[in-house]
Amino acid sequence: MPAKIAIDWLNACAGCEISIIDMGPRLLTVLDLVEFVHLPALMDHKYFNQMGDGKHLEMPEAAVGIITGSIRNEEHLEVALEMRKKCGAIIAMGTCATHGGIPALCNTFTTEQILEHYYSTETTDPHDERPSDGLPGLLDACYAVDEKIDVDILLPGCPPHSDQVFETLVAFLEGRPAVLRDKSVCDTCPTTREGKGKVKKLRRYLQAPEYENVNDGIDKMRCILEQGLLCMGPVTKAGCCGNEGDPRCISARVPCRGCYGPVEKDGNQRLDMLNALVSNGIDIASLPESSSMLRFTGAHGMLRPGGGRL
Ligand code: SF4
Ligand code: SF4
Ligand code: SF4
Missing domain, CATH: 3.40.50.700 (NADH:ubiquinone oxidoreductase-like, 20kDa subunit)
Incomplete structure (x- = not known):
């Protein structure tokens, strides 16, 4: 049945x-x-x-x-x-x-702050009555x-x-456990890594990574994080390409944003990523903010009104 x-x-x-x-x-x-x-x-x-x-x-x-x-x-x-x-x-x-x-x-705002902002902001389409x-x-x-x-x-x-x-x-x-990738996005990423410590500061988010030839595979492209762009691959669970293949965003030559959440269920992507940056010799003072490292994982008290937990 x-x-x-x-x-x-x-x-x-x-x-x-x-x-x-x-x-x-x-x-x-x-x-x-x-x-x-x-x-x-x-x-x-x-x-x-x-x-x-x-x-x-x-x-x-x-x-x-x-x-x-x-x-x-x-x-x-x-x-x-x-x-x-x-x-x-x-x-x-x-x-x-x-x-x-x-x-x-x-979760970076209280519900009251959100409602107050939405229903008190002056726009050409006023909606000042809170529906109930x-x-x-x-x-x-x-x-x-x-x-x-x-x-x-x-x-x-x-x-x-x-x-x-x-x-x-x-x-x-x-009635069996699913066989799924359980490592990090980096573990499934074929980009070229030359080693830590060559980049000291992060570059602007919207800059594109550099690569020699558009027809080359991403295995010929240098790791995006080593190019100084914030790539969440080290602290993000693998699987976006299914059980084989390359990470989706990296294949499109853009950094991983962390959409699969932490590698371990209870991991904190922000804390783990800050650690990864420091251990790569990157100055975290060059980050404009860090809350967006939790853009997919703000529940479980990770993001709280006023900025969230570090
Ligand atoms: S940091 Fe990003 S580009 Fe570098 S190996 Fe990890 S997933 Fe690939
Ligand atoms: S943001 Fe999601 S889809 Fe893109 S590389 Fe990271 S885990 Fe894969
Ligand atoms: S935003 Fe939420 S519901 Fe939509 S695809 Fe992503 S995980 Fe699924």
């Missing part, structure tokens, strides 16, 4: 759902093994009965629940709690779900899923590569 799967998106952009669909023909393999019982991106299934006459938010029972997105408002929290209750296992999928993701950048009727209230911050409910499997990535989505799902259904 196929395993029942429920998938829901909370504070999310739908990119993770695209990654599921991006499994392509392998989706047919998955469809032989599972039955989707709730998937708002693809099927019409309502929380309060199909006629909207239910009194409580209800989800169908499932062997596994996949949650994408972080938890920012009361509705996200209610859905997450209901999925925890109805699903045998929970997979937090995507860096929003595992570490807060881009939405958790809001029928809207779920905002929580005090943006949370990763495991800060609010127990999570069984974490699959970071913004979005996770479809190879990793497939492997995680199939491994779960086969």
Whole structure:
């Protein structure tokens, strides 16, 4: 009998759902093994009965629940709690779900500061009334899923590569641990490294790395960090290229921004990156700021109103 799967998106952009669909023909393999019982991106299934006459938010029972997105408002929290209750296992999928993701950048401000700024800023499209009727209230911050409910499997990535989505799902259904890359982006990067200590200061973020010939592979390009551009590869989990191939951003000759989150689940990308810069002999006073090193991982108290934790 196929395993029942429920998938829901909370504070999310739908990119993770695209990654599921991006499994392509392998989706047919998955469809032989599972039955989707709730998937708002693809099927019409309502929380309060199909006629909207239910009194409580209800989800169908499932062997596994996949949650994408972080938890920012009361509705996200209610859905997450209901999925925890109805699903045998929970997979937090995507860096929003595992570490807060881009939405958790809001944690550098209080919710009141954000609302005050939004509803008091003078624009040509004034919106000075704070809406309230029928809207779920905002929580005090943006949370990763495991800060609010127990999570069984974490699959970071913004979005996770479809190879990793497939492997995680199939491994779960086969009752074995998923075989995924678990080192850093640097460990999967073929750029040329000449050694530490040659660059003393970081260059501006928007400058492009240098390379000899556009037709050469990135194995002929010097490491972007060694060129003095902030590349988060040393402190970011590998996997954006699936289980083989080169890191995506580096292949496009731009620095890694850290979207897969820390190498170890509880790592602090900002602290780890500052350490990496110092150990490379780079003066961290040349950094204009460091909060953006947590641009994908601001939940778990990493970013806090007023600047965040070091
Ligand atoms: S992890 Fe990235 S792709 Fe997935 S919901 Fe968040 S922002 Fe979108
Ligand atoms: S710092 Fe960036 S460019 Fe250098 S090896 Fe690591 S991922 Fe590649
Ligand atoms: S290189 Fe870094 S930022 Fe780019 S996709 Fe990979 S993990 Fe994400």
